[in-house]
Amino acid sequence: MLAYLAKRLGYYVVLLAVAVFLSYVLSSLALSPRGYFEGRQPPPPAGSVEAQLSALGINDHTPLMDRFGTWASHALRGDFGRTIDSGSVEEEFGRRVGVSLRLLLAGTVLGTVTGVLLGAWGAVRQYRLSDRAVTLFAFLLLSTPTFLLAVLLKLGAMKVNQAAGGELIAFTGEKTPGLTGSATTLLGDRAVHLLLPTLSIALGTAAAYSRYQRGTMLDVLGSDFLRTARAKGLTHRAAVLKHGLRTALVPMSTFFAYGFLALFTGAAFTEKIFGWHGMGSWFIDAVGKSDVNSVVAVNVFAAVMVLLSGFLADVLHAALDPRVRTR
Amino acid sequence: MTTTAATPSAPVTPVTAGEPTEERPPGRTRVALRRFAANPNAVVGAGVLLLLFLLAFAGPHLTRWSHTDIDYGALRQAPSAAHWWGTNRIGQDVYAQVLHGLQKSLLIGLLVALFATVLASVVGACAGYFGGWTDRIVTFCIDLLLVFPAFLIIAIVSPRLRDTGWLAFVGLLAVFGWMITARVVRSMTRSLKERDFVRAAQLMGVHPLRIVFRHILPNVSSFLIVDATIAVGGAVMSETGLSYFGFGVQPPDVSLGTLIADGSGAALTYPWMFFFAAGLLVVFVLAVNFLGDGLRDALDPTSAQHRRRRRRRKGGRA
Numbered sequence: 001m002l003a004y005l006a007k008r009l010g011y012y013v014v015l016l017a018v019a020v021f022l023s024y025v026l027s028s029l030a031l032s033p034r035g036y037f038e039g040r041q042p043p044p045p046a047g048s049v050e051a052q053l054s055a056l057g058i059n060d061h062t063p064l065m066d067r068f069g070t071w072a073s074h075a076l077r078g079d080f081g082r083t084i085d086s087g088s089v090e091e092e093f094g095r096r097v098g099v100s101l102r103l104l105l106a107g108t109v110l111g112t113v114t115g116v117l118l119g120a121w122g123a124v125r126q127y128r129l130s131d132r133a134v135t136l137f138a139f140l141l142l143s144t145p146t147f148l149l150a151v152l153l154k155l156g157a158m159k160v161n162q163a164a165g166g167e168l169i170a171f172t173g174e175k176t177p178g179l180t181g182s183a184t185t186l187l188g189d190r191a192v193h194l195l196l197p198t199l200s201i202a203l204g205t206a207a208a209y210s211r212y213q214r215g216t217m218l219d220v221l222g223s224d225f226l227r228t229a230r231a232k233g234l235t236h237r238a239a240v241l242k243h244g245l246r247t248a249l250v251p252m253s254t255f256f257a258y259g260f261l262a263l264f265t266g267a268a269f270t271e272k273i274f275g276w277h278g279m280g281s282w283f284i285d286a287v288g289k290s291d292v293n294s295v296v297a298v299n300v301f302a303a304v305m306v307l308l309s310g311f312l313a314d315v316l317h318a319a320l321d322p323r324v325r326t327r
Numbered sequence: 328m329t330t331t332a333a334t335p336s337a338p339v340t341p342v343t344a345g346e347p348t349e350e351r352p353p354g355r356t357r358v359a360l361r362r363f364a365a366n367p368n369a370v371v372g373a374g375v376l377l378l379l380f381l382l383a384f385a386g387p388h389l390t391r392w393s394h395t396d397i398d399y400g401a402l403r404q405a406p407s408a409a410h411w412w413g414t415n416r417i418g419q420d421v422y423a424q425v426l427h428g429l430q431k432s433l434l435i436g437l438l439v440a441l442f443a444t445v446l447a448s449v450v451g452a453c454a455g456y457f458g459g460w461t462d463r464i465v466t467f468c469i470d471l472l473l474v475f476p477a478f479l480i481i482a483i484v485s486p487r488l489r490d491t492g493w494l495a496f497v498g499l500l501a502v503f504g505w506m507i508t509a510r511v512v513r514s515m516t517r518s519l520k521e522r523d524f525v526r527a528a529q530l531m532g533v534h535p536l537r538i539v540f541r542h543i544l545p546n547v548s549s550f551l552i553v554d555a556t557i558a559v560g561g562a563v564m565s566e567t568g569l570s571y572f573g574f575g576v577q578p579p580d581v582s583l584g585t586l587i588a589d590g591s592g593a594a595l596t597y598p599w600m601f602f603f604a605a606g607l608l609v610v611f612v613l614a615v616n617f618l619g620d621g622l623r624d625a626l627d628p629t630s631a632q633h634r635r636r637r638r639r640r641k642g643g644r645a
Contacts, residue, residue: 015467019474030484139620143612145564147571148605151591158595265478269568284572287482295483303474 107201115209123217369621392420451509455516477503
């Protein structure tokens with residue numbers, strides 16, 4: 001198993017290197033920081049624009065490969081350069097990464113677990129009323145883009161707040177600014193703020209996973225080995241949980257890796273809509289400012305996260321499927 | 328797959344090279360149509376889609392307003408006889424705008440799904456059939472494109488697309504939408520390659536590309552049809568998401584995404600500015616998903632047979 005995982009890891013490192021290179025080239029070619037500086041009011045002198053661009057390492061008069069070489073040699077030592085406002089990319093990164101990870105982690109865990117359980121449950125109760133209700137609801141959620149879901153949740157919260165006559169569900173930012181009180185008050189405040197953004201990510205994820213899980217579970221439920229398990233005296237529940245669910249989870253580990261892509265995009269939208277200062281909203285703002293170094297940093301973060309979840313999926317696959325381990 | 332022959336009512340294996348000569352067993356299309364018609368969700372989905380297309384392409388001709396007209400005498404007006412779905416904050420007719428946006432979103436969704444599916448089927452089938460280095464290179468490209476959320480790349484490139492218009496946007500969405508389909512086609516091709524009819528074609532000296540196009544692709548067509556249908560919904564969702572944040576369709580052109588973005592701020596006070604666009608978006612994607620699900624059941628003999636088997640057993644237990 002270790003040899004298999006090491007091989008996958010090596011492949012992912014190569015993928016990461018090529019992906020980072022491509023994203024640097026693409027960002028440098030597509031964004032024009034020169035235009036950003038020249039468009040300032042009052043227009044700065046040409047020499048100062050040139051000096052600023054060179055200082056940031058994003059001067060388009062330097063050959064692209066030289067720029068990438070300088071950036072990469074710094075990046076390998078953990079220095080991702082400066083943002084277009086001359087702040088440190090790593091500091092900005094440090095401020096924001098926690099925000100995004102909290103949102104992503106809560107959304108993923110909640111969405112995946114709910115989705116898998118709902119899907120498995122729906123498969124066991126195929127065509128009954130509860131299965132139909134879950135299916136219909138899942139379809140409805142799958143047909144609502146994350147950004148629309150976030151906007152709708154926000155509107156719903158505003159309506160509730162109007163009806164309640166106060167801030168019952170707070171949804172802007174991570175916490176109420178200037179709120180003081182005991183640790184539990186502060187923690188509770190953060191939890192309330194976390195509610196809607198997490199929901200907007202988790203609901204879509206849960207809907208998608210429930211559909212996949214229902215499909216794989218249905219395949220497994222009709223299989224011979226489950227009948228054998230029942231025949232040797234296992235209860236229906238034990239057979240389904242021990243032999244059915246575990247087997248049905250194997251193909252799901254692949255979806256887990258792909259699912260992260262959609263999740264990251266959804267999180268970017270959600271952060272922007274709920275006013276969270278995470279990686280996603282940083283990225284959207286950075287594109288607006290032609291901030292090449294920040295854009296590349298978010299790309300690297302996304303690529304690392306996707307490959308990590310891919311690797312995690314491989315580990316999960318190896319743990320669940322004994323055939324992989326002997327390969 | 329092996330159980331296909333066991334049930335008499337299962338259709339003949341998906342179309343192979345020759346056309347069936349005898350008349351007695353119902354053809355694949357008839358079987359599929361009958362199964363499709365028996366599925367209420369799918370029929371409703373297809374009907375709703377048809378209505379939406381009619382609305383998007385014939386609807387704008389029913390009103391005298393176009394999506395760019397401004398009625399200075401009617402700002403933020405609720406739906407009325409003059410403006411069926413009301414007006415927005417600068418006096419544009421919401422009905423005309425939403426239908427134009429729907430039209431654009433539909434076109435983008437259809438084109439993206441078409442391009443992505445064609446790309447995925449050709450690349451996936453070639454990788455699976457030829458194997459070796461072709462396969463390795465294609466797999467690497469697929470993995471590479473999967474590393475980045477498409478949203479990031481499209482957002483980065485979007486400032487360059489302001490001048491080229493929405494067709495370039497369609498191309499970008501398609502380039503980032505084919506990978507997973509291609510993977511499935513590749514693995515299906517690898518198992519089809521071992522089948523006798525492909526072997527026979529190889530031994531007869533049929534050109535490899537001809538085998539791919541005439542023997543492999545028709546055999547994965549039911550998967551491709553279903554996948555393309557679902558992809559339309561996915562493409563519309565990506566498009567509206569990107570347009571919502573200003574990375575997609577650019578003003579003065581409108582799509583459902585830009586309309587939702589414009590209306591969401593005033594949604595509680597002036598609901599008509601927001602809910603017509605949002606509602607049509609959800610209804611459209613929902614109809615596409617129902618249609619895709621129904622098509623899967625109708626076209627894929629294994630899935631339908633599987634369900635029948637389960638149902639019969641359940642009947643026996645009860």
